[in-house]
Amino acid sequence: MATTNPMGINAEKYKYGFFEPEKYVFKARKGLNAEIVNEISHMKDEPPWMRAFRLHAYDHFTKRPMPKWGADLSTINFDDIYYYIKPTEKQAKSWEELPEEIKRTYDRLGIPEAEKKFLAGVGAQYESEVVYHNLKDEWEKLGVIFLDTDSALKEHPDLFREYFATVVPPEDNKIAALNSAVWSGGSFVYVPAGVRVDIPLQAYFRINAQNMGQFERTLIICEPGSYVHYVEGCTAPVYSSDSLHSAVVEIIVKEGARCRYTTIQNWSTNVYNLVTKRAVAYRDATMEWIDGNLGSKLTMKYPSVYMVEPGAKAEILSVAFAGHGQHQDPGGKVIHAAPHTQSVVVSKSISKDGGRAGYRGLVKIYPGAKGSRSAVRCDALILDDRSRSDTYPTMEIDEEDVSITHEATVSKVSDEQLFYLMSRGVKEDEAMNMIVRGFVEPIVKELPLEYAVELNRLIALEMEGSVG
């Protein structure tokens, strides 16, 4: 059923189920062993320490058992995945240099147009390597570095090595170990002290080859007093067999700095999306995660903030939408390891057509984190009687002088709400759409304009056929 929402967007035209034929420069074999890890490092012409790091991580990956909690991961076949594909010989410097088929894909996502208007830079990930980068001159003058992670390793080796894997070590969890062994692409952002990057830095990611894993690695360093907003969005064409996306994102927010990281995730519904995202916030720093999860077969992602010095703040806003066959298991972790730290977590989840969405989180207050405050709020909307909502918050409080609250509600779209809107002449499907948009509004309003539009479009698309 085609739906035209109040913004005049025909949702029928906005299907992302297109894909381009594969054309690759190098394609590794499926599966993983130490030899392939070596080969990846060789292909990338990496320094020996990175090769040793990858091999160590691979070793840990093989030894570490699969996690038993949470969603069912037993159906992932790690031997049936490509761990590295290089899409073009060399990095394109401008949009015109990009291969035609890649440009076509991006045209359909509206990126160049968006870029003209808003964007500071586009790090577009087509397959496993960033193929296109553009950074406005003014940021370069300020000393801001915005590169794909592979280039950063080559161009800023000392800076890279100082921070890489300090927030998420390869031993952190099995999936992070896998990423550490085979990582490729992602973004590297360095913001010097006192610099404010006013326009969001954006990166688009796509998966385009069957059975292909994406293991990008993002590292953001905010020097004291700086500010940056990094935005990543994902859309992926639909394929028939399962693929895996496993990213690691590390963020260091130094004294008085503020970092906001926004994700709109819309992987196709065959993708396992297992992501480790973590930030360390120092004195009076602020870290904000805004996380929208619409696509994927299964998402397990718990952006976390370690508040390690007094006055640090954390904010996590999360939206999850689970339709047929989808399991969204997002959440967040806030670790209060210093006095007078504050955190706010807001989660909104929607499930329909047998989908399962929820929230899994941790609030941890260490002894001595006096005067810390944490508030967690989880709301769930269940649109039919086949769908499911889960809330698994955990609060570990080892300090007396704190204030911790958690609230959650689960509800449906009430007949009264629908009746009210319909009595105003709104059609039922539109009314449903409006109610759902109202439900996620507190989070959507935190997004940059074009992402807010896109999220609303995607929700409208997901809501198709939910009435009648």
Place this chain on the structure above:
Amino acid sequence: MVTTLGPAGFTRRAVEVLSEHFTEPVWMRDFRLEAFDAYERLPMPGPPDEEWRRTDLSGFPWDAFDADPEPVGGPAEIPVLPPGVIFSDLRTAVAKHPDLVREHFMRTVVRPDESKFRALHAALWNAGTFLYVPERVEVAVPLRSEAWIGREAAALFPHTLVVAEAGSRVTLIDEFGSYAGGWGAFADGVVELILRDGAQVRYVARQDWMAAVTEIGILRARLSRDSALHSLIVALGGRVVKGNIESLLEGPGATSEMLGLIFGHDGQHFDLHTLQEHRAPHTLSDLLYKNAVKDRARSVFSGMIRVHPGAQKTNAFQANRNLILSDGAKADSIPNLEIMANDLRCTHGSATSRLHEEHLFYLMSRGLRRLDAVRMVVEGFFAELVDRIPLEDVRVRLRGDVDRKMVQ
């Protein structure tokens, strides 16, 4: 008097000797032995299991205890009862009402093969109370039962079985404690509550073990159509306490109020898991657990609301409030929801805070000593819960308990 039947430890021989000592019918002896097989077969739960992440019993000296063959347990007093009501200790009930006991005891509510500790309880239960209320019979006076740890190294396996037939009403107040002495002892209890259509049961369990007791236990209730359960769990004593409190709402219109008062001091550890399981439409559960911890005590509240497909028009509420009174005390709160129906109202909330200096200052500016001001704030913290108990003597008792814990 110290009674033992043989060497300490939980062995098949100990099961046989205990059954013989109780001169039990063959079916109960066979039941015990089968349960002991399950005990030997089942794995010891430990921190890799999600439910046992926060209570680690590895290194617990299981061989140091033996099932006390003569513990004090059963009704504390037997008032005049309406005809047909059975209120007796469980051993007597096994002899006098074998059919009734056999039909319900660890068959339909809690089963021996669920876990190692349920199996151990089934094999070695040694104290308990049986309460049977026939259809449409109302027991006006609150009934009281008890179970006591009477000596060092005793293992107490108290069992409370309540069958409330359709339309009946009854109140049972269950007391658990140890006679004077900081004995090392072990308790593994099971409470089974069966509420038939329209039955109304109020159940209070107050636990005040002496210091060195390790307790593992479960209270599970099955609620049929339009039945109503009001439960209150009071946990004050013991060193390590791990408990499950579960309401299974299986008939439309069933309601369950679940209250909990936990107060830990010194190095006490309380780990309580609650379950509000809605399996039928139009059911209501309302849970409020209040935990206060001081010194180095730790409390864990882990709650689950699970609403099954088809359990529409459900109302489920879960609230956990924690008060941390000292540096070094800990309170964990894990209020979970698993919702598989859409037409319902479900909320949960958790709040953890300290004593507010402003509140104390206000009271002290009115001339109260600091100690009394603190006591008053803590009483206020529990008052919301205590005021929901319509039994005056229980309320008085709880206020006394809270006062005593304040200075312990």
